[in-house]
Amino acid sequence: MRLVPLGKxxxxxxxxxxxxxxxxxLDFEEAAQVLRHAADKGITLFDTANRYADSEEKMGRTxxxxxxxxxxxxxTGQRAAKAAMEELELSLTRLKTDYIDLYQPHQVxxxxxxDALLAPGGAMEALVRARAQGKVRSIGITSHSLEMARxxxxxxxxxxxxxxCNIVETEAAAHLFPEARAAGMGILCMKPFAGGMLDDGGLALRFLRREPDLIVLPGCDTAAQVDQAVEIFSGEAAWSEEDAAKAQGYRDELGSRFCRRCEYCQPCPQGVRITYAMMYRVVAxxxxxxxxxxxxxxxxxxVRNCIDCGECATRCPYxxxxxxxxxxxLAMYDSHKAAQ
Known part of the structure; x- marks a missing residue:
């Protein structure tokens, strides 16, 4: 497996x-099998979050x-020092470790x-202190906003x-990534499959493999998915004309106005299954x-329960x-239903 520096x-x-x-x-044993397989195949970086249900606990046991x-x-999604430290301590317990290699304020x-993160009494204050204590080795950050990421x-x-960054979300390559490189930062690439909207995993990973210093974070729940990722990132950066044409097909199909299935919009007070309903056009x-x-x-x-309160839209990072x-x-679904 090819290794890259995690920034400085x-x-x-x-x-x-x-x-x-x-x-x-997955259940705990199934998750452990996939995680161990990934480690055996040479994957060394494992990315999770406090809010990812029992993901931390499964990694900790494994x-x-x-x-x-x-x-x-x-x-951590917390912005205040006390709450961020509480989440950090919980993560340490779940992960069964006394230090975290990379701790990241999430979705800033x-x-x-x-402003809240960096203010007196903000989360950054606590994380810098945790780093001095050895509980955190390095502090990173995540965002879904290109302007804010810069x-x-x-x-x-x-x-x-x-x-x-993925086949249909390429804007970061023009400015964000060069600026991060100039600053000596490591670049972690989330959503390589556009939140599951790209159903050709090999194509999606080959697209990103062309950037030599990206650290790509595909989500995997099978050994076969792990093997595919390892094979692509252990080899040369192959990209064919056929690949380029298929990638353009995804761009034409999805555009920029599509759900990435991050689920930050949920839960809906009215019980609307927002994430899956947002996928109907592609499913059809x-x-x-x-x-x-x-x-x-x-x-x-x-979706008929939607009262257009707009609460979901305020939570959407996109x-x-x-x-x-x-x-x-819903109108498309109704037209399809009526045509049957």
């Missing part, structure tokens, strides 16, 4: 890491006794969030920046309208007009 931290990590969300679908063989990154995308890089406070195209109606009916019927899009998808 002095830590070397595998060029492809392991995203910790999908293992929440890596007990081999802590020195893996690099663990986790995250609004100016007010950065500001975070410019602060010079963080060892790494984690940001979405890939399955056929008739099959999509049958497959998605239970989900799409919940600023999607969620109620408007849900209404569009």
């Amino acid at each position: 931290t002095g830590i070397q990590v595998s060029a492809v890491g392991f995203g910790g969300i999908p293992i929440i679908r 890596f007990a006794g081999m802590r020195d063989k893996v690099v663990i990154a986790t995250k 995308s609004q100016p007010a969030e950065l 500001k975070l890089v410019a602060t010079g406070l963080f060892a790494t920046i984690q940001f979405p 195209k890939r399955m056929s309208p008739a099959k999509a109606v049958q497959f998605a009916s239970e989900t799409m019927e919940t 600023n999607l007009p969620i109620p408007e899009m849900l209404a569009e998808h």
